[in-house]
Amino acid sequence: xxxxxxxxxVAFWASVATIAALQALSNGLAVGxxxxxxxxxxxxxxxxxxxxxxxxxxxxxxxxxxxTDYIPxxxxxxxxxxxxCGREATEAMRTKGIGRDHSPAAWAMxxxxxxxxxxxx
Amino acid sequence: MLQAASKLxxxxxxxxxxxxxxxxxxxxxxLGLRAxxxxxxxxxxxxxxxxxxxxxxxxxxxxxxxxxxxxGFDIPFGGLTRLWHTxxxxxxxxxxxxxxxxxxxxxSAQVHGEGLAFATLFPPLSDIATWSGWVALLMxxxxxxxxxxxxxKPDYERWKRxxxxxxxxxxxxxxxxxxxxxxxxxxxxxxxxxxFAGMALGxxxxxxxxxxxxxxLPYTVADVRxxxxxxxxxxxxxxxxxxxxxxxxxxxMTPFDHDLENGHGExxxxxxxxxxxxxxxxxxxxxxxxxxxxxxxxxxxxxVTVEGPYGxxxxxxxxxxxxxxxxxxxxxxTPFLARMRHLAALEAGGDIRFIYCVQDEARALYLxxxxxxxGRIPGCKLVPHYFYREGPLSQTFLRxxxxxxxxxxxxxxxxxxxxxxxxxxxxALSVPRRAIHTEEFELL
Numbered sequence: 001x002x003x004x005x006x007x008x009x010v011a012f013w014a015s016v017a018t019i020a021a022l023q024a025l026s027n028g029l030a031v032g033x034x035x036x037x038x039x040x041x042x043x044x045x046x047x048x049x050x051x052x053x054x055x056x057x058x059x060x061x062x063x064x065x066x067x068t069d070y071i072p073x074x075x076x077x078x079x080x081x082x083x084x085c086g087r088e089a090t091e092a093m094r095t096k097g098i099g100r101d102h103s104p105a106a107w108a109m110x111x112x113x114x115x116x117x118x119x120x121x
Numbered sequence: 122m123l124q125a126a127s128k129l130x131x132x133x134x135x136x137x138x139x140x141x142x143x144x145x146x147x148x149x150x151x152l153g154l155r156a157x158x159x160x161x162x163x164x165x166x167x168x169x170x171x172x173x174x175x176x177x178x179x180x181x182x183x184x185x186x187x188x189x190x191x192x193g194f195d196i197p198f199g200g201l202t203r204l205w206h207t208x209x210x211x212x213x214x215x216x217x218x219x220x221x222x223x224x225x226x227x228x229s230a231q232v233h234g235e236g237l238a239f240a241t242l243f244p245p246l247s248d249i250a251t252w253s254g255w256v257a258l259l260m261x262x263x264x265x266x267x268x269x270x271x272x273x274k275p276d277y278e279r280w281k282r283x284x285x286x287x288x289x290x291x292x293x294x295x296x297x298x299x300x301x302x303x304x305x306x307x308x309x310x311x312x313x314x315x316x317f318a319g320m321a322l323g324x325x326x327x328x329x330x331x332x333x334x335x336x337x338l339p340y341t342v343a344d345v346r347x348x349x350x351x352x353x354x355x356x357x358x359x360x361x362x363x364x365x366x367x368x369x370x371x372x373x374m375t376p377f378d379h380d381l382e383n384g385h386g387e388x389x390x391x392x393x394x395x396x397x398x399x400x401x402x403x404x405x406x407x408x409x410x411x412x413x414x415x416x417x418x419x420x421x422x423x424x425v426t427v428e429g430p431y432g433x434x435x436x437x438x439x440x441x442x443x444x445x446x447x448x449x450x451x452x453x454x455t456p457f458l459a460r461m462r463h464l465a466a467l468e469a470g471g472d473i474r475f476i477y478c479v480q481d482e483a484r485a486l487y488l489x490x491x492x493x494x495x496g497r498i499p500g501c502k503l504v505p506h507y508f509y510r511e512g513p514l515s516q517t518f519l520r521x522x523x524x525x526x527x528x529x530x531x532x533x534x535x536x537x538x539x540x541x542x543x544x545x546x547x548x549a550l551s552v553p554r555r556a557i558h559t560e561e562f563e564l565l
Contacts, residue, residue, distance in 0.1 A: 005213050
């Protein structure tokens, strides 16, 4: 058992070192930043129309996301996300309601749901 | 025989039950699973990452709960050394799972974009939840590395000091889990972890607070005898109530004597060599390390505390129900010495074949007393085995001196190489596994 555990211990640090090395070699590519392509514009009034589980849009840091298809995959019960549908939801993303930001992976996972950005009336 | 088998089975079931307790968080975790957790590779890796975290924490807390060393609590599990074997395995399982935990989560994140594995493992320093997990895991590695001899065999006292880091690791791992929240669905999160943390912290409290006040009995060294130049036998006189124990039990003894070169205030396990009928305790201590070497020169009048009793070596310490075979090596003679003194004091007899393995006559501890005791216990036969003359104990020697060996309950106590050798011989001589009982005094 001692040998197996020691092998796992070595494998753990080898994996961590590999992940760190790959990161260093990738020239510090920015993490999950959306490309600066032109996005359709939506007003807050338009976003507000999509305020239910049937159609749930949210505004996070100036961008508009359609999370309708994602809600069943979110770790919490749907009602947790539902209350933010049709609204500015940056705070929800940044605090999870418990003062804790979502993980970098969670931020990256939003990208496929990006549909536009907020424009003035 | 049947009764013995059922007792052994119960001990095994009791130890399995400890593992089975991990089914509680596992069931809660399963309750929270959704179809989305199996949707794609990233989801499965993430789910496994959370699962290894939940199970790893459960094993860590169960292992901590077993460390309490409450006297008597070890009996249903087949004795403290067996219970500690389970503690040891739980700790190993926890470390293996908790090393997989961050890696699985990092791999899962990587599916969503380049650099995310790194960002998951090494977030900004403000991410206390993740970093507390790292601190707890590094602490586990620090206190478990010597336990599993990652970097060579450690010194007992240093190992013991390092192992106390476990308390901090447990607390920080709980902080890590609490900060992440929702490791288990709905209200089960709070209930399950409170229950498990309660068991673990209760054990720690017993060990470091209550056992020092309630569990340790004060004794005074009343006599010091010297059966060999590297062995002392201490006679301890109770200053308050005397310890209740069975022949073959061991205790943790802590000397409080500033004149000792080493080991003042340090506890170490020693087997009692006295009969429970005696008013004083006796323990034979061989010079095996710094603390036991220092004890060779302890003076009468020194104060010590004794905590115990622990262990369940003999199934029937007070009588010999069926024929028994005893094999001892070196200082492993002590539980047998205690039992013989006890049987002689009870004027009890029974069919006992005692193979006493020693290097040579000069190192045959207590030989004269053992021979005298064997003469007083009807049915007891002592057979010395001298290594320098006969080489390692052989199957032939066992067969010649114990013809009905497969009909006996076998008890082995001695250094690990002898212990393993005898077990292998006994298995080869068709002694059923359930009839073989060992006491390992190398606890690491």
